[in-house]
Amino acid sequence: MNETRYTTDAVALDPDGYAPVGHPGVTVPEDRRCWSVSWPAYAPVDITPPELRAETLARHVPGWAADRDATPDLVRDWEQRQAVALVPFQLDGRGWPLHPQGRTGRTGRNLGRWGESAAADPIVVAGSGDERRLLLITRDDIEQEAIPGGMVDVHLGETAPAALVRELREETGVDLSEHTPVILGQDLVDDWRTTDHAWVSSTSALYQLDATVTAVAADDALDATWYPFGSLDHLVAAVSAAGRTLYAAHRPLLQRALAHLAK
Template sequence: MNETRSTTDVVALDPDGYAPVDHPGVTVPEDRRCWSASWPAYAPVDITPPELRAETLARHVPDWVADGCATPDLVRDWEQRQAVALVPFQLDGRGLPLNPQGRTGRTGRNLGKWGESAAADPIVVAGSGEQRRVLLITRDDIEQEAIPGGMCDPGETAPTTLSRELREETGVDLSDHQPVILGRDLVDDWRNTDRAWVASTSALYLLPTTVTAVGADDALDATWYPFGSLAQLEAAVSEAGRTLYAAHRPLLQRALDHLAK
């Protein structure tokens, strides 16, 4: 039987064999995505950026990196990480973490941790009816409109991350508000690989009216958009000459579904 071999798109690798961090990876057929599907020839591309490679980490570990380990086999607390994961994940026969969504076509990491990196996404909605608005930021890394939020700091709980990230990125302090937890899910983040991925706690904050919001920290801007439907939001974002971050569309739709109950 001829074995289907994975091949990368035509891309220039650097001298050490790494692909650009935004490389889409090798094509993974749907019937090969599950880890239980045999695929001996699977050869994902490594998208680890220079600052997270072994030779660099040996000299300096960036402040945003929780794992100073250059490779996942050096991590020693996988059992503990599995116990607190937002989304359950397994280890392979070598004791390495497996993305719960299956093969991605990419390996290495462009995140602060191996395995799951926990994040929190506060969805802030103000007003009702035709006056309903949702607060989005312009991310500085991809310059798209997105929900405020970010990675949990070591030892930080999701509620703390939700209010901290919102305050840091928009100046809006809702630490005295009790949000509605909408879900704990994997995020279709552009940095995800087979060995490192993002899972997030999404929560809904409801306000009677909009409040002043100013982009700061990782946000270039903070804007209130009409939020009667996802289509209306996307049209408003497009009219402003911007693009809605695709990975946050399901979270925003979940908020709309909750509001429609």
């Protein structure tokens, strides 16, 4: 039986064969997503940006990159990374990490680390009932409304609880270091930068306040806004009314927060 080779759908590659970082990748049928399914013709699209390619990394490492290795087989601490991963993952025969949910249609990386990049997402809710509000930021990379979170600085020994507090303070000016959140889960995130060998997993945590507090956008945030949060549909409508879009990857995390609040 002949395999079908999927293409880059006429999107122009640069001279070195890389696609734009926003390229959706090749189509992956559901019956070929699992790594255990043989697919010799699989040809994922490489979305590695110039600053993370081998020739650039040989000269310097961008400030946001934790791995200076151009390919994942050069990483030497995979056993340790697998031991602390929020979502378990395996390595292939080359020593490359494999996305826990299977093929993505894209390869390379547009994240600081190969394999799992751990994120922390603080979901801050104020008030109750019809007065309940949710704090969101406008991300500067995709200009969508999102939870004010970010990456855990694991290479500096930071923990997820510390990152929750730091990211919230850096992006909104809100300091909740004296509050104890409810950890909602540790999950894969459908992040726009995901590839076969680099992805994001997040610790999401719920902070509950009696009333809204002043929030001022900073760092990676263009704006910080309190939105009505009676339901996910209610939130989406409010965000749309403001002329903005809710970051799709955070919807499952917000739905989980609503489920907890409904208990």
